Amino acid sequence: MIYEKLLDFPKDFLWGASTSAYQVEGAWDEDGKSPSIIDMYEHPKEYADFKVASDHYHRYEEDIALFAQMGLKAYRFSIAWTRILPQGTGEVNQAGVEHYRNMIRACRKHGIEPVVTMYHFDLPWCLEEKGGWNNRATIDAFVEYCAVLFREYGDEVTYWLTINEQNTMILHPGAIGLPKGGKLPSRKELYQQNHHMMLAQARAMKLCHQMCPKGKIGPALNLTAMYPATCDPADSIAAHNWEVLRCWNFADVPVYGWYHPLGWRYLEDRGIAPEVLEGDRETLAGANPDFLAMNYYSTATIAASRGDASDVAPRAGDQQIMLGEQGVYRPAENPYVGKTKYGWVVDPVGFRSTLRRAYERYRLPILITENGIGAPDTLEADGTIHDQYRIDFLRDHLEQIRLAITDGVEMLGYCPWAALDVVSTHQGYAKRYGFIYVDRDEFDLKELRRIPKDSFYWYQKVIAQQGKNL
Numbered sequence: 001m002i003y004e005k006l007l008d009f010p011k012d013f014l015w016g017a018s019t020s021a022y023q024v025e026g027a028w029d030e031d032g033k034s035p036s037i038i039d040m041y042e043h044p045k046e047y048a049d050f051k052v053a054s055d056h057y058h059r060y061e062e063d064i065a066l067f068a069q070m071g072l073k074a075y076r077f078s079i080a081w082t083r084i085l086p087q088g089t090g091e092v093n094q095a096g097v098e099h100y101r102n103m104i105r106a107c108r109k110h111g112i113e114p115v116v117t118m119y120h121f122d123l124p125w126c127l128e129e130k131g132g133w134n135n136r137a138t139i140d141a142f143v144e145y146c147a148v149l150f151r152e153y154g155d156e157v158t159y160w161l162t163i164n165e166q167n168t169m170i171l172h173p174g175a176i177g178l179p180k181g182g183k184l185p186s187r188k189e190l191y192q193q194n195h196h197m198m199l200a201q202a203r204a205m206k207l208c209h210q211m212c213p214k215g216k217i218g219p220a221l222n223l224t225a226m227y228p229a230t231c232d233p234a235d236s237i238a239a240h241n242w243e244v245l246r247c248w249n250f251a252d253v254p255v256y257g258w259y260h261p262l263g264w265r266y267l268e269d270r271g272i273a274p275e276v277l278e279g280d281r282e283t284l285a286g287a288n289p290d291f292l293a294m295n296y297y298s299t300a301t302i303a304a305s306r307g308d309a310s311d312v313a314p315r316a317g318d319q320q321i322m323l324g325e326q327g328v329y330r331p332a333e334n335p336y337v338g339k340t341k342y343g344w345v346v347d348p349v350g351f352r353s354t355l356r357r358a359y360e361r362y363r364l365p366i367l368i369t370e371n372g373i374g375a376p377d378t379l380e381a382d383g384t385i386h387d388q389y390r391i392d393f394l395r396d397h398l399e400q401i402r403l404a405i406t407d408g409v410e411m412l413g414y415c416p417w418a419a420l421d422v423v424s425t426h427q428g429y430a431k432r433y434g435f436i437y438v439d440r441d442e443f444d445l446k447e448l449r450r451i452p453k454d455s456f457y458w459y460q461k462v463i464a465q466q467g468k469n470l
């Protein structure tokens with residue numbers, strides 16, 4: 001659609017940026033925090049671990065002041081369950097509660113809206129030892145944890161995110177590290193875990209509406225539009241298959257209270273549908289999220305399945321690299337899009353498609369909670385970081401948000417990944433995302449100095465001009 005006039009970004013648009021607790025905080029065993037699965041899982045030895053990360057736990061005041069200098073209107077961060085309830089349930093750790101209260105207040109002091117993710121991959125290890133998300137007791141534990149957050153911060157936080165990228169945890173369980181011994185759960189177990197997370201999420205949303213009358217809550221999924229590799233109708237079916245199984249089967253449940261019809265049929269056909277107990281449907285119904293949070297990095301291009309093992313690519317995948325699934329889809333190349341150094345498709349126009357599709361399906365306002373480009377930034381001898389590739393990436397994606405707004409999509413804000421450099425899930429500090437450079441190497445912590453990159457000054461201007469001159 002070519003418009004006569006583009007709409008502006010809304011006046012109260014949340015110009016923000018994101019992080020997650022385990023990737024940025026460090027202080028992994030301080031002030032009463034217990035280990036999470038992230039602390040206990042195996043990660044590649046050649047990259048930084050999560051023990052110190054960017055030391056945000058100790059430096060959040062300095063960091064939030066820098067965010068304010070950049071002009072941020074929102075900061076999306078996650079709370080570590082293991083700081084609030086070190087035993088997963090039961091006794092509340094006041095030091096953890098105070099820490100996040102201080103962070104929320106530091107945001108407010110600078111006029112920054114805190115956007116709180118309650119769970120970003122870091123299940124308490126003590127709960128994992130009791131079966132983790134296989135165990136229905138973890139549902140109650142999550143709801144208990146959420147109740148503590150709503151009680152403690154309900155007056156000071158408006159935007160809540162339930163679970164970050166549940167679809168990544170189920171479809172790419174190895175993405176967040178490998179359990180000792182390297183054995184991942186079976187698909188049957190994963191979809192049972194998924195069902196339990198869905199129940200936990202629905203209960204958390206209902207509880208939020210009861211306990212925080214001003215609160216707004218939504219799921220945060222990794223969404224990706226799929227293109228058919230050709231106009232062969234069989235490719236189109238395959239692209240739809242995978243778009244449903246990767247995206248909508250996860251987003252339909254919080255919004256509509258049940259799985260996508262095709263998604264559910266697939267689970268039944270493969271013998272991996274979860275056990276549904278009496279009362280589960282009632283629990284899932286009527287959770288009424290207030291918005292949809294979306295992490296968007298790339299699109300995928302999909303060809304028809306050949307129905308044999310050759311559907312699956314013989315290489316390593318991650319949350320953005322589609323590997324294929326026998327009888328469902330085959331990954332295909334797209335000559336019209338770019339790729340990052342790490343093989344992630346760069347597709348700003350696909351962002352607009354994904355936004356349109358998500359809004360069309362759910363008619364909920366959309367908050368972008370991640371989007372960005374990982375790169376090995378270089379700190380120059382004069383202390384500057386010239387990350388023009390990041391500016392290009394973000395500008396191109398913001399242009400598409402503006403088009404999507406003009407298309408009629410209701411947008412709440414944009415919180416790209418990441419506010420400052422964090423430990424990448426797969427590549428430590430070799431792959432950076434931040435507007436602010438954190439001066440450390442994989443193993444040499446140096447002084448962890450904060451240095452604004454070129455993108456920091458660019459984003460500052462974008463925000464000051466309300467995105468008018470991208």
Ligand code: BGP
Binds near residue numbers: 374424
């Ligand atoms: C998302 C996760 C983030 C972050 C990001 C970048 O899937 O929600 O936590 O890690 O991906 O991923 P990576 O660090 O692997 O490049």
